[in-house]
Amino acid sequence: xxxxxxxxxxxxxxxxxxxxxxxxxxxxxxxxxxxxxxxxxxxxxxxxxxxxxxxxxxxxxxxxxxxxxxxxxxxxxxxxxxxxxxxxxxxxxxxxxxxxxxxxxxxxxxxxxxxxxxxxxxxxxxxxxxxxxxxxxxxxxxxxxxxxxxxxxxxxxxxxxxxxxxxxxxxxxxxxxxxxxxxxxxxxxxxxxxxxxxxxxxxxxxxxxxxxxxxxxxxxxxxxxxxxxxxxxxxxxxxxxxxxxxxxxxxxxxxxxxxxxxxxxxxxxxxxxxxxxxxxxxxxxxxxxxxxxxxxxxxxxxxxxxxxxxxxxxxxxxxxxxxxxxxxxxxxxxxxxxxxxxxxxxxxxxxxxxxxxxxxxxxxxxxxxxx
Numbered sequence: 001x002x003x004x005x006x007x008x009x010x011x012x013x014x015x016x017x018x019x020x021x022x023x024x025x026x027x028x029x030x031x032x033x034x035x036x037x038x039x040x041x042x043x044x045x046x047x048x049x050x051x052x053x054x055x056x057x058x059x060x061x062x063x064x065x066x067x068x069x070x071x072x073x074x075x076x077x078x079x080x081x082x083x084x085x086x087x088x089x090x091x092x093x094x095x096x097x098x099x100x101x102x103x104x105x106x107x108x109x110x111x112x113x114x115x116x117x118x119x120x121x122x123x124x125x126x127x128x129x130x131x132x133x134x135x136x137x138x139x140x141x142x143x144x145x146x147x148x149x150x151x152x153x154x155x156x157x158x159x160x161x162x163x164x165x166x167x168x169x170x171x172x173x174x175x176x177x178x179x180x181x182x183x184x185x186x187x188x189x190x191x192x193x194x195x196x197x198x199x200x201x202x203x204x205x206x207x208x209x210x211x212x213x214x215x216x217x218x219x220x221x222x223x224x225x226x227x228x229x230x231x232x233x234x235x236x237x238x239x240x241x242x243x244x245x246x247x248x249x250x251x252x253x254x255x256x257x258x259x260x261x262x263x264x265x266x267x268x269x270x271x272x273x274x275x276x277x278x279x280x281x282x283x284x285x286x287x288x289x290x291x292x293x294x295x296x297x298x299x300x301x302x303x304x305x306x307x308x309x310x311x312x313x314x315x316x317x318x319x320x321x322x323x324x325x326x327x328x329x330x331x332x333x334x335x336x337x338x339x340x341x342x343x344x345x346x347x348x349x350x351x352x353x354x355x356x357x358x359x360x361x362x363x364x365x366x367x368x369x370x371x
Contacts, residue, residue, distance in 0.1 A: 001324045002032040004068025006061045007039035010075045010298075012282035014042035014305035015312065017072040017093070018320070020053040022313040027054030031324045034058045034068055043305040065089070070323060074312065075299055076103055087111035087346065090328045092320065094118055094132070096269040097343055097354050098244045104358055107344050113328050114344040117316065119242045119351065121340040126241060128319070128341075130177050131311035133266075135301040137181030137237065140264045141170070143295055144233040145189065147262045147286060153293045155260030157232050160190025167191050171227045173248055173273060174237035175202045175216070178266050180209075182235045187211045194227055224248060229256050236273035237266045242343075242353035244271040251276050251289075259291040268296040333369055342368070 005017050016039045023033050033055040058064040065084035073093035095116040097104045107114050117128035150156035161167035170186040172179045175197035186193045196219035203216045245267035265277040276289045277296040287294045301308035322331040332339045342350045348363040349355040355362035
């Protein structure tokens, strides 16, 4: 088995799919690892550090894809990369197919096996989504606080206020990993925080684990309408695994908000949970719509690559080892959790949400794995 690690080419994406220490563990198991030159530089890892770990440096992406069986990435392949993905490849990355018909069609046409980090399930958890959700949730509050400043188009409010002045009001939609981290950071900065979620058991957990300046409420359309009129920063983190995020805030609702309110759409990878969100980049991160600041960067953790790359490797490495040791099919037979990540195989759609969303035939997993 030969694993290839390409350099990420998404704008301002500084992460790399694996650390040198992760490479060393693979090489110790007699797995060949190729890495594109300079793939890890922005994450703080030199070419030499990967060579010392046992990886072979490859000068360009084309050669790397040609020599590899399994491709390990961080973000979904971009248009320039489609040409290099072939039927013999297994691609393991964050795909977020629901947000892009073009990507889905291209990967179906490639006949490659596509395993998505974000749909691997262990019980009700999405373990490979957790580390990046933790990073994105914390960044959401940091960025929201920044864009509340008046030079950035915000209302000019300090998130935690100062003695004698009121703090900002922060609304978090969704009480999962990203939402919890966003609320935790906002509360720590002194804001008045409200979390909305529809899972009562989760609300009870949040009520016990978060500080007193966080209020947890059951989410409903009426409650959302009420809260947005009072909030200065709204962070959307709602996720439906494998499917598009629900649109919880419509364009019509913007008129009910205070001018200079900031919306941070953490769910933008899955299409976004605000109707007026459009994907943005770290270089050009915001759009202002009807006086409301929209932050919808599709690769938020890419801004903190030294943290994010290490966190990602810690979580993905056990799965990478299994795929490298056994091949994707046997690895999925041996590890039922990995089966949830199988989205596309040889032109077939194995994910019900993707099949429904893009009107494709759904192929049951049993037909592929033969068990």
